[in-house]
Amino acid sequence: MAQVVLQDIVKSYGSLYAVNHVSLTVDDGEFVALVGPSGCGKTTTLNLVAGLLPMTDGDIVIGDRIVTDLDPKDRDIAMVFQNYALYPNKTVYKNLAFPLQMRKLPKDEIDQKVRAAAKVLDIVPLLERRPRELSGGQQQRVALGRALVRDPRVFLMDEPLSNLDAKLRVQMRTEIKRFHQDLNATIIYVTHDQLEAVTMADKMAVMNKGFLQQYDTPKNVFDNPVNTFVASFIGSPAMSLVPLEVVQRGDQAVLTNEAGWELPLSAMNTRKALKATTNKVVLGARHSTIKLHKSETVGAVPARVYTVEPTGDITFVQAFVGEAVVIVSLDPTVIVRPDEDVWLEFDQERMHLFDGETTMALSAA
Amino acid sequence: MSIATGRAASPLSARSAKKPNVFSRMAAHRTDYLYVLPALIVMMVVIAYPIYYTIELSFYRTPPNLQLRDKVWAGFDNYTAVLSSSVFHEVTLNTVIWTVASTFFSFVLGLGAALSLHREFIGRGLFRALLMIPYVVSAVAASYVWKWLYHSDFGVIGALAVQLGFTSEPINFLDNRQTVLSSLIVVNIWREFSFAMVMMMAGLQTVPEQLLRAAQVDGATPWNRFWHVTFPHLKGVSMVTVLLLMVANFNSIIIPFIMTGGGPADASHIWITHIYQLAFGRQQWGAAAAYAVILFIVMMALGYFYVKALTRGDEARQE
Amino acid sequence: MTTTATYERPRVRKPIDWWRWAGRGFITFIMLFATLPMLWMILTSVKTQFAAMQYPPQWWPAEPTLNSYIKLLNPNDQIGQDFLRYFGNSFYVSFLTTVLGVVVAVPAAYAFSRFRFPGRTFLFFSVLVRNMFPAVVFLVPLFILMRWLGLVNTHGSLVLTYLTFGLPLSIWLLKGFYDNIPIQLEQAARIDGATRFQAFLLIVMPLSSPGIIATSIFSFIGAWNEYIYAYTFLSRDDQMTLPVGIQRFFTEFATDWPGLMAATFLMSVPVVVMFLVLQKYFVQALTEGAVKH
Ligand SMILES: Nc1ncnc2c1ncn2[C@@H]1O[C@H](COP(=O)(O)OP(=O)(O)O)[C@@H](O)[C@H]1O
Ligand SMILES: [Mg+2]
Numbered sequence: 001m002a003q004v005v006l007q008d009i010v011k012s013y014g015s016l017y018a019v020n021h022v023s024l025t026v027d028d029g030e031f032v033a034l035v036g037p038s039g040c041g042k043t044t045t046l047n048l049v050a051g052l053l054p055m056t057d058g059d060i061v062i063g064d065r066i067v068t069d070l071d072p073k074d075r076d077i078a079m080v081f082q083n084y085a086l087y088p089n090k091t092v093y094k095n096l097a098f099p100l101q102m103r104k105l106p107k108d109e110i111d112q113k114v115r116a117a118a119k120v121l122d123i124v125p126l127l128e129r130r131p132r133e134l135s136g137g138q139q140q141r142v143a144l145g146r147a148l149v150r151d152p153r154v155f156l157m158d159e160p161l162s163n164l165d166a167k168l169r170v171q172m173r174t175e176i177k178r179f180h181q182d183l184n185a186t187i188i189y190v191t192h193d194q195l196e197a198v199t200m201a202d203k204m205a206v207m208n209k210g211f212l213q214q215y216d217t218p219k220n221v222f223d224n225p226v227n228t229f230v231a232s233f234i235g236s237p238a239m240s241l242v243p244l245e246v247v248q249r250g251d252q253a254v255l256t257n258e259a260g261w262e263l264p265l266s267a268m269n270t271r272k273a274l275k276a277t278t279n280k281v282v283l284g285a286r287h288s289t290i291k292l293h294k295s296e297t298v299g300a301v302p303a304r305v306y307t308v309e310p311t312g313d314i315t316f317v318q319a320f321v322g323e324a325v326v327i328v329s330l331d332p333t334v335i336v337r338p339d340e341d342v343w344l345e346f347d348q349e350r351m352h353l354f355d356g357e358t359t360m361a362l363s364a365a
Numbered sequence: 366m367s368i369a370t371g372r373a374a375s376p377l378s379a380r381s382a383k384k385p386n387v388f389s390r391m392a393a394h395r396t397d398y399l400y401v402l403p404a405l406i407v408m409m410v411v412i413a414y415p416i417y418y419t420i421e422l423s424f425y426r427t428p429p430n431l432q433l434r435d436k437v438w439a440g441f442d443n444y445t446a447v448l449s450s451s452v453f454h455e456v457t458l459n460t461v462i463w464t465v466a467s468t469f470f471s472f473v474l475g476l477g478a479a480l481s482l483h484r485e486f487i488g489r490g491l492f493r494a495l496l497m498i499p500y501v502v503s504a505v506a507a508s509y510v511w512k513w514l515y516h517s518d519f520g521v522i523g524a525l526a527v528q529l530g531f532t533s534e535p536i537n538f539l540d541n542r543q544t545v546l547s548s549l550i551v552v553n554i555w556r557e558f559s560f561a562m563v564m565m566m567a568g569l570q571t572v573p574e575q576l577l578r579a580a581q582v583d584g585a586t587p588w589n590r591f592w593h594v595t596f597p598h599l600k601g602v603s604m605v606t607v608l609l610l611m612v613a614n615f616n617s618i619i620i621p622f623i624m625t626g627g628g629p630a631d632a633s634h635i636w637i638t639h640i641y642q643l644a645f646g647r648q649q650w651g652a653a654a655a656y657a658v659i660l661f662i663v664m665m666a667l668g669y670f671y672v673k674a675l676t677r678g679d680e681a682r683q684e
Numbered sequence: 685m686t687t688t689a690t691y692e693r694p695r696v697r698k699p700i701d702w703w704r705w706a707g708r709g710f711i712t713f714i715m716l717f718a719t720l721p722m723l724w725m726i727l728t729s730v731k732t733q734f735a736a737m738q739y740p741p742q743w744w745p746a747e748p749t750l751n752s753y754i755k756l757l758n759p760n761d762q763i764g765q766d767f768l769r770y771f772g773n774s775f776y777v778s779f780l781t782t783v784l785g786v787v788v789a790v791p792a793a794y795a796f797s798r799f800r801f802p803g804r805t806f807l808f809f810s811v812l813v814r815n816m817f818p819a820v821v822f823l824v825p826l827f828i829l830m831r832w833l834g835l836v837n838t839h840g841s842l843v844l845t846y847l848t849f850g851l852p853l854s855i856w857l858l859k860g861f862y863d864n865i866p867i868q869l870e871q872a873a874r875i876d877g878a879t880r881f882q883a884f885l886l887i888v889m890p891l892s893s894p895g896i897i898a899t900s901i902f903s904f905i906g907a908w909n910e911y912i913y914a915y916t917f918l919s920r921d922d923q924m925t926l927p928v929g930i931q932r933f934f935t936e937f938a939t940d941w942p943g944l945m946a947a948t949f950l951m952s953v954p955v956v957v958m959f960l961v962l963q964k965y966f967v968q969a970l971t972e973g974a975v976k977h
Contacts, residue, residue: 050875051874052875071874071879072874072875073875073876073877073878073879077875078876079871079875081868081871082868083868085866085868085871087869087872087873088869088891089890098873098876099875099877102878103877146872387802390802391802391803394802397795398795399791400792400799401792401796404791404855405807407844407848407851408848408851410829411826412822415825415829418829419824419825474714474717477714478710478714481707481708481710482711484707492711492715495719496714496718497959497963498722498959501905501956501959502909502951502955503910504909504911505948506951509944509948510721510722510724510725513724513941513944513945516941518737519736519737519741521724521741524740524741527740528740555718560970563970564971567971588703616817616818618820618912619912622911622912637818640820640821641823641912644823645823650824654824657820657821660818661821
């Protein structure tokens with residue numbers, strides 16, 4: 001296994017930058033998830049690491065070699081594709097054997113490795129079948145097996161679970177995690193599903209429009225999103241974002257909107273708010289840090305209930321604060337109805353403030 | 366772990382992108398061209414050159430032996446000669462009748478056959494295969510077979526017509542200015558209606574079963590189902606089919622060439638056979654070339670629709 | 685205790701399904717239209733010349749004979765010798781056209797499907813447009829070109845010409861097949877250790893074999909059936925292909941119609957057999973592109 005370093009890599013298609021100056025380091029044995037919305041450049045990044053696309057600029061290091069100019073076959077990587085990319089005219093056995101044949105291993109060694117991999121993945125009875133005779137989950141295992149037989153230095157996975165149904169996806173998620181732990185493998189895992197990234201990865205790299213937004217542990221990304229994009233992308237339900245204005249009242253800052261209400265900020269949040277480049281800021285809060293009051297309360301802002309979604313042990317309420325939708329979680333015993341007037345109290349310790357112009361998180365320091 | 370670099374984190378500051386020019390892009394893709402090169406060379410030699418040459422020839426008077434040294438500049442003489450020649454109108458009218466009638470009847474018969482064969486029944490595959498044989502065999506074979514069927518003395522069609530009481534004497538189908546063109550058109554339809562059939566059968570398979578069911582539940586009669594559900598779905602295929610038939614008919618030569626040679630008295634000449642005769646029969650190379658150029662222009666118009674129809678969806682496929 | 689409700693059962697008489705009967709009638713008509721001429725060809729070919737030339741016609745051969753066929757297939761007979769030679773020539777030209785067509789069309793189609801080089805769309809269209817132009821337009825210039833290349837009166841002139849008939853369709857069809865092969869398969873192969881070429885050869889080629897078969901049938905049938913170029917380019921008897929050669933036997937004196945029908949039948953056998961065996965591919969090739977599923 002080996003580390004992977006992306007040094008300022010760029011991929012452009014004409015004037016479109018699919019990957020725009022991305023740098024990051026994946027340590028040996030680390031599981032890194034590349035997340036972002038569809039079209040943000042994840043697949044392109046992965047294909048660059050694999051060597052399947054010519055890179056416009058930058059370098060890629062695998063282990064201690066700069067592999068930028070090497071063919072995919074010489075990079076010693078394995079890849080699992082979203083649609084599995086199993087060779088349809090070959091049996092499962094031949095699919096697994098193909099990477100070994102290409103490396104000209106002796107026949108008995110191939111056989112032994114194929115059977116070993118098949119055993120690990122529990123697909124021994126399927127060896128003589130063809131891909132189209134397999135279920136989605138089975139195809140998925142074969143695809144993993146084909147990556148596994150060769151003992152590569154890095155595993156690349158491009159949305160390997162997104163074609164599976166929800167239940168199987170959860171099951172395979174744990175299996176891939178086990179696979180990572182057992183092999184101590186270096187894995188770069190692409191997904192558009194932030195939940196997958198959060199639950200599986202040691203670190204996640206959040207991308208948007210070709211740019212790397214944030215690269216950190218899931219917990220840090222969740223707790224300290226660097227900008228409104230990351231804030232709204234990570235977490236389910238997403239962080240609520242309310243665009244507001246800052247007004248200074250003595251040495252305290254207050255947030256306000258057109259409706260005319262004022263929300264006084266704590267000392268620390270005041271310092272953050274006053275760092276904004278203009279008087280526009282965005283208040284961010286996760287559902288669990290907001291308290292809903294049914295009557296007017298000091299330090300709470302007025303809102304109007306839009307929908308109420310009971311999920312069993314928690315009820316989610318969507319409410320309008322001005323034009324912005326805020327999601328609040330409630331104990332199911334509290335009854336609220338659509339169109340009811342409510343008051344929302346934000347936890348000053350756990351709220352986020354973002355610059356209204358640059359969208360970047362504001363820090364007190 | 367630290368936060369990513371400031372540049373990366375501000376999504377809107379995309380580096381100003383300058384579009385690389387065509388030549389550097391071509392250079393970057395130079396190996397790609399190797400794959401298409403053999404095809405291009407063949408196509409260029411056998412297409413681009415002849416097109417150029419035909420255009421050139423149409424502006425010269427060339428001796429019958431085609432010795433190009435002796436050609437004489439003629440300006441637009443060949444064109445005016447062609448357009449004002451006495452047979453031009455008849456041949457053009459024949460060409461239009463030939464193309465339109467062949468296309469129309471082939472399409473209608475093909476569509477009818479496709480609709481009747483759409484329902485699953487035993488022997489359907491055999492029927493389809495038999496119907497397609499005329500399309501697969503050479504037009505030369507078709508021409509000889511039908512020449513024999515139309516034979517003035519021993520032709521089976523003439524004999525049948527007498528036996529069934531349509532006429533008292535066997536008709537001389539091919540040696541008669543009134544009947545010759547229609548007789549040839551029948552042969553052409555015989556040969557190519559199954560092309561339309563196959564296309565329309567493929568088209569029919571794309572009609573969503575659910576829509577037909579829904580229409581049935583809504584109380585639509587079979588005719589209404591065809592007219593409101595099936596037919597609209599066949600529009601695209603029909604267009605391509607009609608275009609391909611038109612192009613094929615416009616360009617066809619073998620049937621009139623072998624069966625009548627354009628006769629009697631030019632009654633079955635269409636443009637293509639006429640051009641052939643001008644060139645190889647009367648050695649009027651310039652006039653033939655001028656005809657060909659006019660034909661080019663007509664074909665280009667058709668070609669525009671042809672390419673458009675054929676490449677439908679191709680652009681969409683490019684991600 | 686149960687109550688039994690009484691329901692009304694409306695009496696329905698199934699109406700005659702006119703559409704179905706119309707369909708059956710139509711199919712009968714069109715089957716007769718398509719097959720009777722072929723049947724008459726076969727019936728004529730097993731008649732004696734005397735039996736064929738009668739009015740009213742002999743509907744069914746009174747004394748069927750295979751004489752015409754025997755004559756055509758007898759290598760010791762002058763006619764048989766010529767016929768078999770023409771048959772061989774046709775086969776040689778069609779086969780060569782087919783093989784070269786595949787060799788040239790496969791890489792081109794692959795490039796049009798996979799690569800995004802500048803001019804791709806233009807080149808692709810210009811290849812397609814070839815089908816728009818009638819053969820006759822190219823006859824004179826090609827004749828001169830072949831003279832210049834020293835190919836007049838060789839089979840090479842025909843093969844080269846037939847290639848250009850077949851290529852546009854072959855490239856178009858094969859491109860459709862390559863478009864439908866996910867690029868991830870090649871990528872997987874390259875990651876598994878294959879070179880670009882190996883990925884193409886070991887993974888893509890086998891998957892596109894239906895397309896290759898389909899285009900091959902088309903090239904072969906097209907070349908086998910071609911008439912006008914062979915008629916114009918070849919003047920030596922020993923080189924003629926079947927469609928041109930056939931008429932030589934029968935038009936010199938009074939036409940031997942049973943002989944001509946037998947020759948026509950024999951000429952049609954290879955393409956019809958090929959079509960019947962590979963029908964699925966043939967139909968797929970015809971309709972590919974025109975019908976988007
Ligand atoms: N061959 C290509 N030509 C032009 N643009 C492309 C090509 N491949 C990808 N792109 C563009 O690059 C961007 C990133 O694509 P991709 O990496 O596939 O996104 P993701 O995997 O994150 O969904 C998209 O906007 C896509 O349209
Ligand atoms: Mg992707």
